[in-house]
Amino acid sequence: MTILSLHQWRRCGFHVTGFYDNYSPSCIILRTTTSLVSHICEKYFHMNTRACPKGPTVIWFRKSLRIHDNPTLQLATQLASQLYPLFILDPYYINPEKIGFQRFRFMLECMKDLDNSLRKYNSSLLVIYGEPVTVLENCYRTWNFSYLCFEKDTDIYSRNRDKKVLERMKELGVQCFLESGHTLYDLDVLVGWLNGKSPPTQMTSFLKLIEQVGPPPKPIEITCNIPPLTIDMIGSMKVSNVPEIHEIPGYEFIAVPTTCPFQGGESQALERMQQVVKREQGNWVVTFSKPNTSPTSLNPPSTTVLSPYIKCGALSVRLFFWELKKVEDCFSVKTKPPVSLIGQLYWREHFYLLGYTIPHFDRIQDNPLCKSIPWEYRQDWFQAWEEGQTGYPFIDAAMTQLKQWGWLHHLTRHVVACFLTRGDLWISWEKGKEVFEKYLIDGDWSINAANWMWLSCSAFFTRYFRVYSPVAFPKKYDPHGNFVRYFLPVLRNMPSKYIYEPWKAPLKVQKDANCILGKDYPFPIVNHEEMKKRNIQKMIQVFQNKSL
Numbered sequence: 001m002t003i004l005s006l007h008q009w010r011r012c013g014f015h016v017t018g019f020y021d022n023y024s025p026s027c028i029i030l031r032t033t034t035s036l037v038s039h040i041c042e043k044y045f046h047m048n049t050r051a052c053p054k055g056p057t058v059i060w061f062r063k064s065l066r067i068h069d070n071p072t073l074q075l076a077t078q079l080a081s082q083l084y085p086l087f088i089l090d091p092y093y094i095n096p097e098k099i100g101f102q103r104f105r106f107m108l109e110c111m112k113d114l115d116n117s118l119r120k121y122n123s124s125l126l127v128i129y130g131e132p133v134t135v136l137e138n139c140y141r142t143w144n145f146s147y148l149c150f151e152k153d154t155d156i157y158s159r160n161r162d163k164k165v166l167e168r169m170k171e172l173g174v175q176c177f178l179e180s181g182h183t184l185y186d187l188d189v190l191v192g193w194l195n196g197k198s199p200p201t202q203m204t205s206f207l208k209l210i211e212q213v214g215p216p217p218k219p220i221e222i223t224c225n226i227p228p229l230t231i232d233m234i235g236s237m238k239v240s241n242v243p244e245i246h247e248i249p250g251y252e253f254i255a256v257p258t259t260c261p262f263q264g265g266e267s268q269a270l271e272r273m274q275q276v277v278k279r280e281q282g283n284w285v286v287t288f289s290k291p292n293t294s295p296t297s298l299n300p301p302s303t304t305v306l307s308p309y310i311k312c313g314a315l316s317v318r319l320f321f322w323e324l325k326k327v328e329d330c331f332s333v334k335t336k337p338p339v340s341l342i343g344q345l346y347w348r349e350h351f352y353l354l355g356y357t358i359p360h361f362d363r364i365q366d367n368p369l370c371k372s373i374p375w376e377y378r379q380d381w382f383q384a385w386e387e388g389q390t391g392y393p394f395i396d397a398a399m400t401q402l403k404q405w406g407w408l409h410h411l412t413r414h415v416v417a418c419f420l421t422r423g424d425l426w427i428s429w430e431k432g433k434e435v436f437e438k439y440l441i442d443g444d445w446s447i448n449a450a451n452w453m454w455l456s457c458s459a460f461f462t463r464y465f466r467v468y469s470p471v472a473f474p475k476k477y478d479p480h481g482n483f484v485r486y487f488l489p490v491l492r493n494m495p496s497k498y499i500y501e502p503w504k505a506p507l508k509v510q511k512d513a514n515c516i517l518g519k520d521y522p523f524p525i526v527n528h529e530e531m532k533k534r535n536i537q538k539m540i541q542v543f544q545n546k547s548l
């Protein structure tokens with residue numbers, strides 16, 4: 001029999017209401033069902049793993065592309081007589097129209113780094129191309145594995161895929177273990193704490209929830225003892241090493257210059273995190289306030305740029321949280337959530353919880369959180385936005401950065417998202433979300449959808465009269481337009497006075513700058529001031545619940 005402490009029960013998300021003795025709990029009253037208790041006991045404490053004899057085990061890597069603080073890897077090594085580290089290249093994702101070059105490159109770099117780490121244990125990452133259920137069935141036939149371990153996923157596609165995998169594995173008699181390592185908390189634990197209520201939609205209420213739950217679990221300190229992998233073990237299964245991007249069907253001919261300064265991988269992630277926590281002896285962390293960061297700083301960017309690493313799981317979000325906490329504990333004065341760095345991780349957690357609990361979170365239809373706004377669509381405007389050809393230099397430079405780097409500062413994302421939707425073009429946020437999903441190296445299902453809903457005033461944010469100006473806004477941060485000059489070399493010689501409004505430059509100035517409007521750089525596709533006024537009127541009607 002295992003006796004759980006009060007703290008352990010609470011970490012599981014239970015409301016413990018009656019408790020006689022903290023040290024030897026003789027009676028506890030739980031406001032929940034017995035099936036949930038056994039579910040949590042199995043899933044959270046792996047009580048049944050203790051009774052499991054060791055057996056051949058597959059660890060299916062998807063997001064947590066790391067060795068450190070990896071609960072799934074730890075569990076798999078405990079269960080494994082032989083361990084098969086597997087990555088399945090799912091054709092659903094392998095499509096340059098869906099997942100762009102930079103995003104795929106970054107993920108492959110993370111996989112390569114993981115493979116290098118596994119090789120130190122005489123193991124390696126086995127890569128197989130194919131539909132996951134079929135691949136796992138084929139692996140089962142060859143390897144006859146007893147256990148399959150993977151990390152819980154939250155987006156709709158992955159949850160449906162995993163349901164099918166679990167059903168098939170059950171039929172084959174394979175025991176599956178799902179762990180949580182991609183969010184600060186196990187999202188089922190947070191759901192337990194909601195006690196049947198809807199998740200909070202405001203950050204202040206989310207912070208209250210977190211206060212009740214207590215701090216997230218600490219990172220796992222034990223170093224894993226990963227069993228070796230031999231050629232005999234792989235048998236007749238067709239596996240490959242981590243491929244180069246040009247070896248992937250569909251990506252062979254994409255010639256995108258890799259000017260992105262961010263390289264994927266756990267080693268890079270840990271190094272970057274260390275630079276963050278040590279920056280200015282911790283002062284940078286404790287004075288960090290998101291609204292004060294600059295969207296146009298490039299070298300270095302004014303925020304951490306850890307999002308792509310956290311997204312791929314090359315960096316454990318729990319490790320990052322506790323490293324930040326260590327720094328914060330050394331200072332008496334520090335910024336607080338939601339503007340502090342820990343606050344940023346709470347935004348992420350909040351959006352993950354919403355994505356996990358709100359139906360159809362990534363679309364307008366049947367999404368109870370999302371206002372239905374009658375967006376319109378103009379192919380030529382949408383294309384101009386996506387291709388960085390709107391004639392507004394800040395928008396176009398930002399969209400160029402998106403394609404070349406796969407990363408944008410948060411406020412830059414605000415400006416381009418506002419421009420596409422309620423600010424200027426009145427095009428649905430769903431279209432913009434798809435473009436971000438394709439190009440962002442940190443493209444993350446729930447966070448992306450939530451932020452697009454926010455910026456388009458479809459959820460969370462209602463101050464639709466606050467519209468970003470593509471001219472005045474960047475001027476505040478970067479009066480000489482260095483950001484624009486960097487990403488749009490065609491405007492490199494434009495005088496600062498016209499850098500955000502080149503169409504106002506006299507012809508002589510355009511000639512001197514080697515940039516003729518309408519020839520070398522487009523005229524603006526819309527008049528921002530007019531569109532802003534028109535769209536605010538539309539928004540007033542939407543918010544007054546009138547049809548347009």
Ligand SMILES: Cc1cc2nc3c(=O)[nH]c(=O)nc-3n(C[C@H](O)[C@H](O)[C@H](O)COP(=O)(O)OP(=O)(O)OC[C@H]3O[C@@H](n4cnc5c(N)ncnc54)[C@H](O)[C@@H]3O)c2cc1C
Nearest residue numbers: 303304305306307344345347348410413442443444448451
């Ligand atoms: C329209 C739009 C779409 C977005 N899409 C994504 C996306 O697909 N993936 C993504 O990770 N972020 C997304 N964001 C949120 C945010 O812009 C990025 O997380 C942030 O800019 C990443 O840079 P950083 O790592 O330097 O952030 P920092 O400011 O250093 O923050 C540290 C970490 O906190 C998290 N974080 C920060 N801001 C947010 C936020 N607003 N929401 C949720 N988590 C946050 C990230 O994991 C980030 O790495 C989007 C924002 C907007 C406006």
